[in-house]
Amino acid sequence: MMHLSRIVAGAGVLALGASLVACSADSGASSDSYSIVFLASSSQNGYNQAVYEGIEQRAAELSDELGITIDTKIQDGQFDANTQLSQLQNAGTTGQADAVVVVPHDGPALNAAFPLGSDLPVVSVLNPIGPDINEMEPQVEGVVSTVASPPANGAELQAETVVDYCADIDPCKIGLLAGLLNSPLDIERVDAWKGVLEQHDNIEIVGTVEGAYDRDQSLTAVSNLLQANSDINGILSNADQQTLGAQIALENAGIDPASVFLTGGGGTVEAVQAVRDGIWTNDFLNFPVSMGSAALEQAVNALRGETVESVIDADSIVDMGPIVTREDLEAAPDYTGEWNG
Known part of the structure; x- marks a missing residue:
């Protein structure tokens, strides 16, 4: 299954x-x-x-x-x-x-x-x-x-990879794609993201939207975000299902997902493959x-x-990650992820 x-x-x-x-x-x-x-x-x-x-x-x-x-x-x-x-x-x-x-x-x-x-x-x-x-x-x-593991720790690690990506981009426009904006877990993650990103003047958070851990809802949310931000530089998401929706939204808007920062969280089979293929920048494994x-x-x-x-x-719990890039996965050719989103 x-x-x-x-x-x-x-x-x-x-x-x-x-x-x-x-x-x-x-x-x-x-x-x-x-x-x-x-x-x-x-x-x-x-x-x-x-x-x-x-x-x-x-x-x-x-x-x-x-x-x-x-x-x-x-x-x-x-x-x-x-x-x-x-x-x-x-x-x-x-x-x-x-x-x-x-x-x-x-x-x-x-x-x-x-x-x-x-x-x-x-x-x-x-x-x-x-x-x-x-x-x-x-x-x-x-x-x-x-x-x-503490959610703030993982969220801060994710945000630091955005900082690295945006180092030579000014302004670097980033959208935040959270799971459930009323969930304590996701509130903590969003706060941690902003705590890191807002320290850097070149990074502009263009919106925070809710994906509800669902591809289709994320597709709609990110599509709406892109209407006013067609020059976006990346999407920071905490769930792979959401990032798949964001990827489709970018493609529908004529934006190559590989040309912007794109990450997820979960370590699904689909996410690991997307990182291997260079479509996503990285993924936070779970x-x-x-x-x-x-x-x-x-x-x-x-x-x-x-x-x-x-x-x-x-x-x-597994000797891998937690954040992996294409280079990391090239060094672990047999790793596929534990689950399908």
């Missing part, structure tokens, strides 16, 4: 420098059967689907290795904070799940679900649960592990299948009273 790179970190080395916390035997009784629910920020979103693919794969592997049964199921958060909050609260009170893995749509909002009223271990993927979107250590009791696999393993460790890694750095 999805093309996978087989560069998946082994157990115990999933993150470099991750801190370890010991779960007591009270955190989960030994069992031969576990039910783990995955709360997707949106089950229709390709990234969330890739995380769930990693969850399913690792569940099957651990079932065989440990001689137990690990059942998984997915719930759709519909990119809605209240929906996901209700799902998490229900998981804590119904007793139908032994553990939860969640990709939060709004990590600070999910803080309201705690305490869950049970010993249900929760593992967060992509961004943390709690008031600080850049703090990866669990911030609330009940969250046992976070598989993520590894959702490996992240889902790591999250499932930490949830099972918590249930079995074994050592849990409280933080797994998503940018170190």
Whole structure:
């Protein structure tokens, strides 16, 4: 269903420098059967689907290795904070799940679900649960592990590549293409982008538009942006699906995508190929299948009273990137990306 790179970190080395916390035997009784629910920020979103693919794969592997049964199921958060909050609260009170893995749509909002009223271990993927979107250590009791990296760090790295590209261009007109402008995760990214770019007088931000992690919505948003900015020098995006839409918008406007700065985030098969082909300037890799696999393993460790890694750095989970250029990929000819956007 999805093309996978087989560069998946082994157990115990999933993150470099991750801190370890010991779960007591009270955190989960030994069992031969576990039910783990995955709360997707949106089950229709390709990234969330890739995380769930990693969850399913690792569940099957651990079932065989440990001689137990690990059942998984997915719930759709519909990119809605209240929906996901209700799902998490229900998981804590119904007793139908032994553990939860969640990709939060709004990590600070999910803080309201705690305490869950049970010993249900929760593992967060992509961004943390709690008031600080850049703090990866669990911030609330009940969250046992976070598989993520600070969003501001990655956004700043992306913006610095824009600065390099624009070094000899004045003015250098850049459009910002964010996912959801009301999402804490994307608010943090946009703020970090602007914090870097606004330090350089030659860089002009010509607009900030919303792509909703969707190619077609991004196509429309960037097409509208280009109507008043046909001389644009680049598009800074945080999602590969969005960048694909931006690429089409540029082509429709008669602009060669390879002639401007163009980046995405996610490390999809399509994005990796676009960078290889010189169409995109670079891409910020992400590894959702490996992240889902790591999250499932930490949830099972918590249930079995074994050592849990409280933080797994998503940018170190695979020995690649996180930002890659055409030259980087030429040095790694077999790398294809973990998922299809």
